[in-house]
Structure formats: structure tokens, C-alpha cells
Amino acid sequence: GAVVSQHPSWVICKSGTSVKIECRSLDFQATTMFWYRQFPKQSLMLMATSNEGSKATYEQGVEKDKFLINHASLTLSTLTVTSAHPEDSSFYICSARSAHQPQHFGDGTRLSIL
Amino acid sequence: DQQVKQNSPSLSVQEGRISILNCDYTNSMFDYFLWYKKYPAEGPTFLISISSIKDKNEDGRFTVFLNKSAKHLSLHIVPSQPGDSAVYFCAASSGRRQTSYDKVIFGPGTSLSVIP
Numbered sequence: 001g002a003v004v005s006q007h008p009s010w011v012i013c014k015s016g017t018s019v020k021i022e023c024r025s026l027d028f029q030a031t032t033m034f035w036y037r038q039f040p041k042q043s044l045m046l047m048a049t050s051n052e053g054s055k056a057t058y059e060q061g062v063e064k065d066k067f068l069i070n071h072a073s074l075t076l077s078t079l080t081v082t083s084a085h086p087e088d089s090s091f092y093i094c095s096a097r098s099a100h101q102p103q104h105f106g107d108g109t110r111l112s113i114l
Numbered sequence: 115d116q117q118v119k120q121n122s123p124s125l126s127v128q129e130g131r132i133s134i135l136n137c138d139y140t141n142s143m144f145d146y147f148l149w150y151k152k153y154p155a156e157g158p159t160f161l162i163s164i165s166s167i168k169d170k171n172e173d174g175r176f177t178v179f180l181n182k183s184a185k186h187l188s189l190h191i192v193p194s195q196p197g198d199s200a201v202y203f204c205a206a207s208s209g210r211r212q213t214s215y216d217k218v219i220f221g222p223g224t225s226l227s228v229i230p
Contacts, residue, residue, distance in 0.1 A: 006157070034217075043203065043222040044158070093157050102148055103218060105157030 003027055004096050006106025014114055015086060021079045021109045023094030029074035030096035034103060035067070038091045050077050084113045117141045118206050118221040126227045133191040135224050137204030140185065144206040148218065149178060149189045152201045161202075162189070194228045201225045 005024045013019055023033055032051050036044040048069050050056040056069035066088075068080040077096075081088055089112050095103040119138045127133045137147075145166035150158035164171040164178045164187065171178050177190045191198055204221040 004157070044220045046217060046219075049217060091155075095157070102160045102163055104160065105150075107157045108155065110155065 003104045004030075004094065004106040006094050006109055008109060009107060010110045010112075012112045012114065013084065016083055019081045019084055019111060021081075021092055021094070021111075023077045023079070023096065023106055025075045025096040025104070028096075028098050028101075030077075030098055031074065032097055033071055033077040034095045034097075035069060035077075035079050036093045036095070038093060038108075044093060047079075081111065084111070086113045089113045116222070117144075118204055118219050120202075120204055120221040120224045122224050123222070124225040124227070126229060127194045129196055129228055129230050130193045133189075133194045133198065133226055133228065135189040135191075135202050135204070135226065137187045137189075137221055138185055139187075139206050141206070141208075141219075142185070143208045144219075146207050147178070147180060147187050148205040148207075149176075150203040150205060150220075151198075152203060152223070158203055191226075194226075196228045196230050199226055199228045 003026050005026055007022045034049055035047045037047050038044050046059050047062045048056045048058045050069050050071040052071045052074050058064045071077040091108050091110055093108040095105045097103045117140050148163040149161040151161050152158040162173050162176050162178050164180050169180050180187045201223045203223045205218045207218045
């Protein structure tokens with residue numbers, strides 16, 4: 001069964017609104033969570049690494065004020081896309097891992113900005 | 115600069131035959147490699163991994179081979195089944211210390227189609 005739950009799976013919203021995506025590890029404590037973005041027919045691009053209780057580390061080119069990440073507990077991380085625009089439309093995937101374990105991925109969130 | 119490369123964007127194989135997916139990497143610091151399988155509109159699912167101290171790891175129908183000198187790894191699926199049709203991502207990390215902070219770098223993926 002799924003060990004990482006991501007919600008919502010699909011969201012459509014108007015340009016200018018903010019969208020929050022949740023990522024939960026269901027049966028383990030995730031000391032680290034990762035957020036990825038995938039464009040059609042392309043690979044997973046790491047956006048940021050989130051460690052519980054500390055600020056997220058963003059990859060080069062990713063706007064931290066645009067993509068707010070909160071890792072409030074060992075089982076929950078959230079990604080908020082602020083003031084979303086059509087170019088933010090994409091497939092966002094989170095993953096979670098504990099030490100000595102490979103990453104387990106959520107099923108992703110399809111974000112469509114009108 | 116792409117650190118993990120999968121030069122074949124797609125591969126078609128007859129059911130029952132062997133599927134071989136290839137992956138090359140450029141960063142010599144990588145010492146832990148993973149393969150993930152992904153269906154459309156779903157997140158990737160971990161398949162198999164290999165540490166750089168090994169040259170082969172086997173799990174059922176899946177075997178991963180690592181050639182460190184060539185910076186090359188491959189995933190063999192035998193026998194291939196229609197349900198194996200998916201996108202396969204090769205990934206690498208410098209995870210020798212196996213800390214929680216290790217990033218994983220993904221390749222662009224290879225779409226495998228197993229024909230019944």
C-alpha cells in the first residue's frame with residue numbers, strides 16, 4: 001500500500017490564487033521530504049529539499065517566495081504555490097525518506113492554472 | 115549538464131523476452147543507484163537499487179548491473195510482461211554516508227512497452 005500520501009491529486013484554479021499541496025508519510029517518520037516538478041515527457045526536476053524543523057533548501061532557479069515549503073512534522077510537508085500563473089501548471093510530486101531508506105513517492109498533484 | 119543519462123527515450127520488447135534499460139552517469143561521486151518505475155499520473159515506485167560496492171543486484175525478475183569504470187548501469191527485466199510497460203527512471207546519489215539529506219538525481223526516463 002501507499003506509504004506516502006499526496007493531496008490533492010488534481011486541482012484547477014484561477015490565475016493569482018494560491019494552492020497548497022500536502023505530502024504525508026503514512027507509516028514512517030520522514031526526516032527529509034523532497035518536492036519535484038515534472039513537465040510533460042521530461043524527468044523529475046528537484047525543486048527543494050525539506051528537513052523537519054528547518055528551512056527548506058531550494059535548487060538553483062526555484063523561487064523560494066513563489067514555492068513556499070513547510071515541514072511542520074516528521075510526517076507532513078506542504079508546498080504552497082503562491083499567486084499561481086499558467087506557467088506554474090505542472091505535475092508536482094513529493095517524496096519522503098528516513099535514514100538508510102530510498103525515497104518513497106506520492107502519486108503527484110496535477111496543477112492547472114487557468 | 116545532465117548528470118544521469120538515459121539515451122533511449124523508448125523501448126519495445128516482446129512479452130517473455132528480456133528488456134534491457136541502460137543508464138550512464140557522469141559524476142564519479144555517485145555511489146548509490148536506484149531504478150524507479152512510473153505509470154502515467156502516478157508517482158514513481160521504487161524498484162531496485164545497487165550500491166557501488168556491488169556490481170550486481172537481483173530481485174525476482176529484475177536485475178541491476180553496475181559497471182563503475184564505465185559509469186554505466188543497466189536494468190534487466192526477464193521475462194518481460196505487459197504489466198511492465200511504464201516509464202523507468204534511473205537515479206543516482208552520493209549516499210555513501212546514507213544520511214537523510216542525500217539528493218537523488220534522476221535521468222530523463224525510458225518508456226518501456228511490452229507487446230503481448
